[in-house]
Amino acid sequence: xxxxxxxxxxxxxxxxxxxxxxxxxxxxxxxxxxxxxxxxxxxxxxxxxxxxxxxxxxxxxxxxxxxxxxxxxxxxxxxxxxxxxxxxxxxxxxxxxxxxxxxxxxxxxxxxxxxxxxxxxxxxxxxxxxxxxxxxxxxxxxxxxxxxxxxxxxxxxxxxxxxxxxxxxxxxxxxxxxxxxxxxxxxxxxxxxxxxxxxxxxxxxxxxxxxxxxxxxxxxxxxxxxxxxxxxxxxxxxxxxxxxxxxxxxxxxxxxxxxxxxxxxxxxxxxxxxxxxxxxxxxxxxxxxxxxxxxxxxxxxxxxxxxxxxxxxxxxxxxxxxxxxxxxxxxxxxxxxxxxxxxxxxxxxxxxxxxxxxxxxxxxxxxxxxxxxxxxxxxxxxxxxxxxxxxxxxxxxxxxxxxxxxxxxxxxxxxxxxxxxxxxxxxxxxxxxxxxxxxxxxxxxxxxxxxxxxxxxxxxxxxxxxxxxxxxxxxxxxxxxxxxxxxxxxxxx
Amino acid sequence: xxxxxxxxxxxxxxxxxxxxxxxxxxxxxxxxxxxxxxxxxxxxxxxxxxxxxxxxxxxxxxxxxxxxxxxxxxxxxxxxxxxxxxxxxxxxxxxxxxxxxxxxxxxxxxxxxxxxxxxxxxxxxxxxxxxxxxxxxxxxxxxxxxxxxxxxxxxxxxxxxxxxxxxxxxxxxxxxxxxxxxxxxxxxxxxxxxxxxxxxxxxxxxxxxxxxxxxxxxxxxxxxxxxxxxxxxxxxxxxxxxxxxx
Numbered sequence: 001x002x003x004x005x006x007x008x009x010x011x012x013x014x015x016x017x018x019x020x021x022x023x024x025x026x027x028x029x030x031x032x033x034x035x036x037x038x039x040x041x042x043x044x045x046x047x048x049x050x051x052x053x054x055x056x057x058x059x060x061x062x063x064x065x066x067x068x069x070x071x072x073x074x075x076x077x078x079x080x081x082x083x084x085x086x087x088x089x090x091x092x093x094x095x096x097x098x099x100x101x102x103x104x105x106x107x108x109x110x111x112x113x114x115x116x117x118x119x120x121x122x123x124x125x126x127x128x129x130x131x132x133x134x135x136x137x138x139x140x141x142x143x144x145x146x147x148x149x150x151x152x153x154x155x156x157x158x159x160x161x162x163x164x165x166x167x168x169x170x171x172x173x174x175x176x177x178x179x180x181x182x183x184x185x186x187x188x189x190x191x192x193x194x195x196x197x198x199x200x201x202x203x204x205x206x207x208x209x210x211x212x213x214x215x216x217x218x219x220x221x222x223x224x225x226x227x228x229x230x231x232x233x234x235x236x237x238x239x240x241x242x243x244x245x246x247x248x249x250x251x252x253x254x255x256x257x258x259x260x261x262x263x264x265x266x267x268x269x270x271x272x273x274x275x276x277x278x279x280x281x282x283x284x285x286x287x288x289x290x291x292x293x294x295x296x297x298x299x300x301x302x303x304x305x306x307x308x309x310x311x312x313x314x315x316x317x318x319x320x321x322x323x324x325x326x327x328x329x330x331x332x333x334x335x336x337x338x339x340x341x342x343x344x345x346x347x348x349x350x351x352x353x354x355x356x357x358x359x360x361x362x363x364x365x366x367x368x369x370x371x372x373x374x375x376x377x378x379x380x381x382x383x384x385x386x387x388x389x390x391x392x393x394x395x396x397x398x399x400x401x402x403x404x405x406x407x408x409x410x411x412x413x414x415x416x417x418x419x420x421x422x423x424x425x426x427x428x429x430x431x432x433x434x435x436x437x438x439x440x441x442x443x444x445x446x447x448x449x450x451x452x453x454x455x456x457x458x459x460x461x462x463x464x465x466x467x468x469x470x471x472x473x474x475x476x477x478x479x480x481x482x483x484x485x486x487x488x489x490x491x492x493x
Numbered sequence: 494x495x496x497x498x499x500x501x502x503x504x505x506x507x508x509x510x511x512x513x514x515x516x517x518x519x520x521x522x523x524x525x526x527x528x529x530x531x532x533x534x535x536x537x538x539x540x541x542x543x544x545x546x547x548x549x550x551x552x553x554x555x556x557x558x559x560x561x562x563x564x565x566x567x568x569x570x571x572x573x574x575x576x577x578x579x580x581x582x583x584x585x586x587x588x589x590x591x592x593x594x595x596x597x598x599x600x601x602x603x604x605x606x607x608x609x610x611x612x613x614x615x616x617x618x619x620x621x622x623x624x625x626x627x628x629x630x631x632x633x634x635x636x637x638x639x640x641x642x643x644x645x646x647x648x649x650x651x652x653x654x655x656x657x658x659x660x661x662x663x664x665x666x667x668x669x670x671x672x673x674x675x676x677x678x679x680x681x682x683x684x685x686x687x688x689x690x691x692x693x694x695x696x697x698x699x700x701x702x703x704x705x706x707x708x709x710x711x712x713x714x715x716x717x718x719x720x721x722x723x724x725x726x727x728x729x730x731x732x733x734x735x736x737x738x739x
Contacts, residue, residue, distance in 0.1 A: 174559070197507065197529035197557045292527050292534070295516055296553070300532020301563070315532075335566060342535065 070104045083209040084149040085166060088113060090142050095191045098206055112147050116140055128156050139163040143183040153415050155422040168305040169205050172282050173198045175303040177310035204289035214410045216369060216396035219385045222421055225394040226280050229263040229364040233483040235357060240266045240491050242351045246344045248493045252334040254313060260326035261365045262288055268491045276306035277392045287327050294319050299338050316341040320349050324358045369398035376477045378470045384455035386478060393486050417454055420445040496546040498672035499659045502568045504592045505577035506585040507556030510611040513642040515553045518652055523642055530555040533567055540656045547656040568596060570670050573605040573655050580610040581618040593633055602670055605658035606635035609651055614641040
């Protein structure tokens with residue numbers, strides 16, 4: 001498992017961007033301008049639409065989709081969305097759009113494609129546009145173009161990483177080589193046909209942008225890591241060896257992954273082959289949003305982009321049992337081996353039941369994160385997340401008051417963490433430690449060779465010595481419980 | 494007690510209700526949130542008919558175009574095919590026809606075919622007439638049923654018909670890939686979803702009227718349409734010498 005790859009060329013691109021912003025200052029790409037672009041179109045449009053535009057109250061509602069050409073660009077709700085993600089082909093065909101119906105945004109997709117190709121004519125590649133508080137970040141990966149538009153305080157790099165995740169999810173569905181060959185044959189192919197049925201995987205990946213529940217999941221994508229289901233290491237080892245003993249005679253089996261509640265229980269792999277954290281996160285995403293996997297055994301081709309973006313693996317996906325919502329994935333390169341894997345799964349379930357491990361998994365699943373007060377006894381820390389850099393595993397504390405029941409508060413906290421993360425990892429001047437006092441909390445970010453710690457404290461701790469003592473207590477506790485909280489060592493068939 | 498074990502493949506366009514149909518029968522749930530099937534899902538169920546225990550291994554396939562290439566994996570060695578279309582969408586009916594052509598081209602073994610028109614609760618939007626579907630079913634030697642998953646009409650019959658069809662197929666010993674054996678399990682160990690059928694009796698070759706359960710208003714829509722039951726319901730391919738003996 002390796003960490004997030006560094007952007008060595010960021011410095012250059014930053015300069016490019018400045019030039020770009022100058023060049024584009026005439027276009028001044030902002031809301032007002034989108035309006036003016038639409039203005040031309042309006043002149044051609046029918047009277048009926050004029051009525052809608054003239055009434056801002058009605059145009060802010062998305063219920064108007066039944067109008068043939070719904071005008072999103074005059075829809076203040078749509079315009080003011082915090083985050084937009086667009087995917088289009090290099091030929092300008094719309095593929096995906098986070099908010100609204102992409103069919104009705106053809107003009108905008110055309111514009112995005114034009115921006116990319118204008119810069120390409122100078123043998124350059126557009127990276128981003130900044131207009132006031134809005135960032136437009138481009139990821140050009142022929143034959144796809146991904147554009148992220150963000151009004152929050154996310155850095156360009158963070159938006160770029162998000163687009164990269166989305167791109168990988170598309171590859172997960174269609175396989176890079178297949179996608180390329182499709183576009184080679186037909187440049188204007190509509191990729192939506194290939195993605196059909198799996199759009200919700202992309203939606204789910206971006207769920208934090210349409211947040212409905214408060215959870216730690218965005219810190220997982222921020223730190224490019226995975227969370228581990230806490231359990232005694234002896235139990236974890238027994239579960240692992242149960243999988244090993246039932247699978248080690250199966251030819252062509254590459255990975256076995258057992259997960260529950262978006263957390264990893266164990267992973268067994270073929271010798272010399274590795275599962276990348278980014279691939280694992282895609283798997284978590286797909287499992288988390290596919291309710292229907294629960295009712296049957298499933299067999300589907302998937303592509304793990306970091307493992308091999310040009311080939312597919314066949315995955316046998318099933319839940320352990322009705323009384324245990326842990327999901328087992330067995331990934332093979334042999335498309336005929338469903339019966340063997342189905343049988344292996346049956347045996348694994350049986351052995352897990354006999355060893356009372358199902359009970360242990362269910363107990364682990366109740367865990368909502370580390371309880372700071374009762375588990376560790378640090379009362380001044382409100383929330384933290386800790387990334388174990390060696391194995392890219394993340395530990396999060398339970399989200400408590402004042403963030404748990406207040407979406408606004410939580411989003412502010414999240415934004416502060418994103419900002420901290422951005423500043424401490426800035427390639428031009430990476431830092432080791434940030435300590436900040438805000439109006440409502442104190443925050444700390446600390447990066448060492450082995451771990452990264454991000455923590456939020458009560459605002460009224462006035463002595464640094466108290467903070468240091470609390471952090472030390474926390475770190476000591478993590479070290480003591482390491483075997484339980486993290487998955488150490490790798491297991492092969 | 495005699496038992497047979499058979500593979501069944503569910504085919505049809507996307508959104509016609511294949512997974513809903515199967516899930517409704519197997520676990521008696523209907524959910525709009527179920528989402529499209531990706532790849533394929535595998536279900537098993539047991540049903541006791543005419544003193545024969547039928548073990549079904551169902552492959553519920555994805556209707557999306559990109560999974561079409563995977564289909565041979567599922568229909569190869571299948572003993573029965575459940576072809577589902579949406580009665581409110583004529584295209585899905587045409588696509589069933591292309592599935593039939595594909596099966597006829599690629600499957601050698603005899604196969605029991607059941608054509609199912611789903612979503613008859615949307616009668617006012619009907620686009621495929623019952624007559625047309627029956628005529629087509631007869632032309633390919635398939636049986637035809639209409640169902641509504643939403644109103645729970647005709648679901649039970651689909652699986653009973655498959656069961657009877659498979660028993661028929663196995664008694665003619667035409668199908669070498671089907672497992673036949675003596676089961677030691679008692680008669681009582683039936684699949685749970687059969688329990689509400691206990692009051693109904695089945696006779697050889699007699700098809701039953703639709704089971705109008707309490708919750709469903711009797712609108713006379715759901716009806717069993719039986720194809721040529723007496724005629725060999727085996728659609729295509731050439732009967733091979735059975736590899737099964739004794």
